[in-house]
Amino acid sequence: MVGHPEPSPGLLRRLDDMARAAFPATGTALLMVLAAGPSGVPGLVPAATLPCIIFWSVFRPGAMPPPAVFLLGLLQDLLTMAPLGTGVVTLLVAHGLAVAWRRFLVRQSFMFVWLAFCAFSAGMALLGWLLTALLAWDLPAPAPALHQAALSAGLYPAFAFVLSRIHGVMRRAEETP
Amino acid sequence: MIRLSIPLRQALARLSLPVLIAAAFGTMLLGKADALLAERARIALADALAPFYAAFAEPARALRDAAEDMQRLLVLREENARLREENERLRRWQAAALALEAENAMLRRQLDFVPERAPAFHTARVVADGGGVYARAVLLSIPPEMQVRRGQIALDERGFAGRVTEVGTRSARVLLATDMNSRIPVTLEGSRVRAMLVGTNGARPRLQHWSEGSRPAEGERVVTSAEGVSFPAGLPVGVVRWTEGGVAEVELFARTDRLDVVRLFDFGLGGILPPEAIARPEPRARR
Numbered sequence: 001m002v003g004h005p006e007p008s009p010g011l012l013r014r015l016d017d018m019a020r021a022a023f024p025a026t027g028t029a030l031l032m033v034l035a036a037g038p039s040g041v042p043g044l045v046p047a048a049t050l051p052c053i054i055f056w057s058v059f060r061p062g063a064m065p066p067p068a069v070f071l072l073g074l075l076q077d078l079l080t081m082a083p084l085g086t087g088v089v090t091l092l093v094a095h096g097l098a099v100a101w102r103r104f105l106v107r108q109s110f111m112f113v114w115l116a117f118c119a120f121s122a123g124m125a126l127l128g129w130l131l132t133a134l135l136a137w138d139l140p141a142p143a144p145a146l147h148q149a150a151l152s153a154g155l156y157p158a159f160a161f162v163l164s165r166i167h168g169v170m171r172r173a174e175e176t177p
Numbered sequence: 178m179i180r181l182s183i184p185l186r187q188a189l190a191r192l193s194l195p196v197l198i199a200a201a202f203g204t205m206l207l208g209k210a211d212a213l214l215a216e217r218a219r220i221a222l223a224d225a226l227a228p229f230y231a232a233f234a235e236p237a238r239a240l241r242d243a244a245e246d247m248q249r250l251l252v253l254r255e256e257n258a259r260l261r262e263e264n265e266r267l268r269r270w271q272a273a274a275l276a277l278e279a280e281n282a283m284l285r286r287q288l289d290f291v292p293e294r295a296p297a298f299h300t301a302r303v304v305a306d307g308g309g310v311y312a313r314a315v316l317l318s319i320p321p322e323m324q325v326r327r328g329q330i331a332l333d334e335r336g337f338a339g340r341v342t343e344v345g346t347r348s349a350r351v352l353l354a355t356d357m358n359s360r361i362p363v364t365l366e367g368s369r370v371r372a373m374l375v376g377t378n379g380a381r382p383r384l385q386h387w388s389e390g391s392r393p394a395e396g397e398r399v400v401t402s403a404e405g406v407s408f409p410a411g412l413p414v415g416v417v418r419w420t421e422g423g424v425a426e427v428e429l430f431a432r433t434d435r436l437d438v439v440r441l442f443d444f445g446l447g448g449i450l451p452p453e454a455i456a457r458p459e460p461r462a463r464r
Binding site: 020034035036037038039041042043044046047065066067069070073074075077079080081082083085086088089092093094095099128129131132135140141143144145147148 | 193194197198199200201202203204205206207208209212215218219226230233237239303304305306307308309310311312313314315316352361377378379435436437
């Protein structure tokens with residue numbers, strides 16, 4: 001593209017593609033920052049992050065690559081007072097599992113995906129609890145982990161509703177030549 | 178963009194997740210080995226986000242207030258009855274307080290009593306929830322001309338809320354009394370029994386280590402104790418509540434779940450601070 005005298009006709013389109021590819025990660029980061037606001041609900045940031053990561057990992061894994069998940073996990077740990085790295089590990093494991101099972105999950109109904117997500121969120125809360133226990137060398141109370149899992153599972157339908165609309169719009173934009 | 182052969186690129190893509198998970202464990206170890214690094218990164222991020230939160234806080238508060246107003250409208254009638262009854266009770270207390278005040282003034286005149294200097298305080302806005310799943314803390318937005326240091330005490334309009342644990346240039350983190358790592362020396366106001374207020378991450382911290390044979394009474398007022406030189410004596414903390422399981426808990430006066438503005442008091446007390454405070458120069462000294 002160096003020798004072109006004027007912007008190529010595809011410039012707008014490429015910008016559009018870039019914006020579309022960057023939206024899942026940046027949108028998730030923005031949402032996490034907003035969720036850290038004074039809402040009065042403890043543990044809202046991790047509970048809001050997991051649905052976004054899982055949704056994009058299942059339905060648009062190209063736009064949610066592992067490095068992006070790593071950075072989002074780091075952001076989560078820094079925003080909350082969680083021991084550094086626990087969020088990164090849980091989110092990367094969740095992302096890996098979601099990508100591994102995505103061929104199966106994409107074909108299922110919404111209810112089934114939600115149920116699968118409930119299992120995910122319980123598993124991730126357990127993993128987070130284990131890592132926190134390991135790092136602190138002390139057993140933290142299990143109630144916050146349960147609360148986080150339930151909050152995350154309860155938030156998923158709302159997130160999935162909005163995100164699947166956005167995903168649909170993106171797909172339509174990609175299909176029109 | 179470096180051009181790579183397709184199999185190599187595929188192999189890299191397959192490797193990236195395990196490598197990143199290993200890196201995440203590395204981050205965990207790093208955060209454990211060098212707690213100061215994690216704290217610096219956290220406060221740098223908080224500083225960077227503080228203006229954003231400050232701008233966002235107003236509309237968020239407006240929304241929350243609107244939602245609360247709607248809820249209040251629904252229970253207006255009961256609320257009115259309750260308030261009228263409470264007003265009645267408070268009037269009686271006011272009379273008692275006025276009488277005591279007059280008596281106090283009279284006694285003071287006779288005793289040549291030197292009153293304590295009123296402590297200086299600054300007011301700061303709570304802009305973000307700084308805790309997480311296993312921590313209870315809030316993030317304050319600090320105007321540049323305000324001097325804040327670690328160990329300062331945060332009170333909301335009702336009572337003790339927490340202590341400043343991290344200070345940046347535009348933000349500060351307050352560890353709430355409800356946090357699992359919070360330990361506050363307290364005195365039971367009536368019986369003068371000393372005890373420890375131990376956070377559990379729940380809404381009500383526990384009361385522990387009171388002297389043998391002096392069981393805290395239900396509803397007794399709890400105030401801070403000057404032992405350990407971290408707190409001045411007599412700041413209002415809460416009231417004792419016994420659970421059904423026989424655990425003494427303290428219902429805090431401060432509404433830690435909905436703090437919006439806190440007062441930061443500087444009583445000039447250092448007391449016990451985390452060890453890195455010694456190695457680290459006092460922040461904001463350059464101003």
